[in-house]
Amino acid sequence: MKFTLGVGACLVALAAASPTARGSKKSPLSLVIHNDGTNGTFSSTIASDKISMHVGQQYGTKLMYKGEDLVKNATGAYASYAGRYFDLNYTSAAIYSETQDMLDIGFTAKEGVVHFVLKTGLDGFYSYFVNKALGVQGEFRTLYRLDPGLFPNGRTYLKDEPLPLFSDILSGTNVQDETWQRPDGTYITKYDWSLFMRESDFYGVYGDKFGCWLINPGKDYYNGDQLKQELSLHRESQTNDTVLLNMLHGTHFQAAFSNVIPDGKVFGPWLVYLNDGSVKDAVKRNKAEEKAWPYEWFTDSLYQSRGSISGKLMLDTGKPAAGAAIFLGEPGRTIAQGTTFQYTTYADSKGNFKIEDVRTEQPWTIQAWSNGGEIGGVTTIFQAGNYTLTEGKNLDVGKLTWKTQGRTDIWQIGDYDRKSLGFAYGGAPYTHGLVDNCPANLTYTIGTNSAKDWCFGKSSKGTWSVVFDIESLPSGNSSAVLSLSIAGFSGSGTAIGGSGSALEIVLNGNALSNHATPIASDPSLYRSGTTAGEWHYYEFVVPRSWLVAGTNKLDLTTNKTATRWRGIMWDMVKMEWS
Template sequence: MPGFLKYQYHIIMEKGISGIYNYEKVTNNKDQPLTFGATSTVYRFNPRTMNQATNSVQQGILSNNDELMNSRLVQDTTWQLADSTYYTKYDYAGYIRNSPYVRVFGNGCGAWLISASREYHSDCPLKQDLLVHQDALIANYMTEGHFATPAVTAPVGWSKIYGPWLLYFNEGMDDEMRADAIRQSKMEQDHWPYKWMNETCYPLKRGELRGQIASPIRSMVVLSSSLTEEFDRQTFGFSYPTETNVNGDFKPNRIRPGTYKLTTYPIEGYGIGFQSEKLINITQGKNRVTVDLSVPTEVKWSIGETNRRSGSYQYCNEERSYIWHTLPPADLQFEIGKCEIHTDWYYAQTKPGAWTIRYKDSLNGKNRVLRIGIAAPSYNKGSPILAVDVNDNLINEFHYRNDQSIYRSAPQSGNFHSENIIIPGDLVTEGDNLISLTIRQGSVMYDSINLSDNQF
């Protein structure tokens, strides 16, 4: 038997705070690497008293078990209710690092999970997971595979602090409780790192970084202490994401001292799949860095701009719901220069069929470069398969690992992939050209698609 990790759960009460602080310390004290799929803390309250919830983005009344037991099960923890609407526990999932607080509440009582920092969570800026759902449940998933985050393989001697976070309680009218919790959330952020922590692997003295990305477009910057993992698949380190401003400047602070992999990628423009990496050392106090990120600035045409999310298309900005992935058409015709991405291109291609892009081109003897950004590939029965044809010629067929995001109500992202496809010049025709994106099985969510006549 490989053995088990050493797991410690801490509860701290501070005078004058209406709540309890919690953190977890996990250690591999065995003589071999150990793998675990999830670590989380779940708080369950009385659903008859607290029957409403918010994930910081959307708010609503939670279904109860009696109602769900009498409803039709559609897929895992997803039901069609008596009024033909759907409820799933993934309705109130969300982006971990964009959720400083979540809560369940009702009858003048509120319970909040307030996180001063999300540095300890797995994955990347687009990491999402369950936050609140039926049974008045609040969840804090430090790492979990609901949206295809990989398992943690902890090396010998590895130890990590998850947290601390605050489970906060208040009373009053809804608006009063929300305003009070927002004040408390800001106070917790101001106090991070907590001075009352007494753990050798929780440094109180932190570093700050002032940097600039030499690039013509805004970028995401991610500092990851896990040097052997991809920044968007990291599981056993600490992660600090931030966005640059219009001048390319960024300034994350309160960073644990140590060596980091700095990764930057565009969040606008045409650089689908482009990124830059650099190792840097963060010391206590002030640190500085400059990074180059080269991206294409001109293309023949583009459907959306790249940010690793389906942030511009039909249904992408709706509240999470199982219903959205059932609505896009199986077949679609999209003409460059005439159709609108906000209404005529959908957030995900969810049914077997072909989405065809029609565009004008001229012969010049050059190859073309088709770049496709996949914001999420999902399938609840196998692996998603996408075929790409140009003027009725099959160019390639791509098989993806299921990230579970689309059918679990994610409207904008899952695991990102990018394809850089060379179209031979002899396949280009004068005038009308057709690119067909055919779903063989599963679903694909698009970040952006563009065409150029240079490899860059």
């Protein structure tokens, strides 16, 4: 069975409407169905004046651009979830929307509809996904696996260099998941191509003749907060494919979690942009897409209904919350959010903030925390909620007062920012095994050492000691508070505090008791992370009698024999008078 669907005059609402089949032979935009799936196999071809791609039951292959197949023997374009275990299988395709110069084609699977949007003159295609039945999900992604000969290089906002050679992977020793050691001792791992999603401009793969770029200016459909990290591209270790990865809902650098993906939720649109391999041209195209977002051509009513929210965040001390990280979403754990939509920004030096182009269909909660700098000693989190936006309007929430912990500093190592920045190797480029450079034992003297003398991570067995002087103890029954902020943890998941825990804490010979909640493990430290993983914060009350006027010592000890490259990634250690 074979029939062709082209362009007609009818415009159908995108996400909610039933598919339609209309067309005119005059347009270069088309959907050709070769087999409609009645015998269990579906196959089709989509085409514009710039590209064409064969879309089968599972994969998009034969991606033709300027007379060459960009996929060849690679896997092609597809979507998967629940890790790599389930790929979407298409049972039908139809045109959902059409104009003279645009064709929106939806490919239906039981989990939802993957859309490819073709435009005349467009080098590439837009894509988006409308959920039907993903249900509770940890990982959902689209992938574009391309011919490695045509795409030997990768580019993110963090790096621009050749991908590792497949021959090096084959000759290397596998030391953990997707990580190989070369004979010279260096490592190959796909996690070195990770990035912070909300800091990314665009990323892609390229060669001398062609480039393929993932341009995603609207990131509200990606899960997580400012610290959300994900893979971007890599060399496929089993097939040699060059992989351009779009982690729509990902978990690669977080403790285990999942979200309910609501029926009808739209991920996207994003642009898969093709060119002659020019990074400069891709930069230019990305700027144009950022300017055009939210896209006018995507006529879904919920997508188009947007407003903005602004305010001024002040500490209860009277100082502005300068540089604070601002998150707009739902209440609760920010890095694990992904059921609806998420927005992020930072306050300016006076505490002012504004987030534009926010969807209006739900009430919003604002959360804020220190991003270091002038407020790097504030350990509380601000939260205020139930803000409703109106399309085309700005909601000014006015002055918001952030209640701080209200304690007096004794000492502090590192800024409180949920990151390892400022410490030795903290914030270094993604590098596998960098924590090997951190010592097993360390002594840090307050007033003598500085943050750069404290290493970003602790993996080996041993004790890190903080030596500090107290001139005199306060009168009365004042106690102290030890605050421990951990930027990431990879390990057994046992509690922080007393004997047998992931990190034992002893002050002047007095052991602090285990924290009640076990610490959840994330993969950041052993997946090339050097800045952050999943943040954890603990406070311990220190009786006044445990401290002395004069020299005191805090010991932070790892006694367990940990798997290599597992352990603590530090953010801040702080002691205050309550």
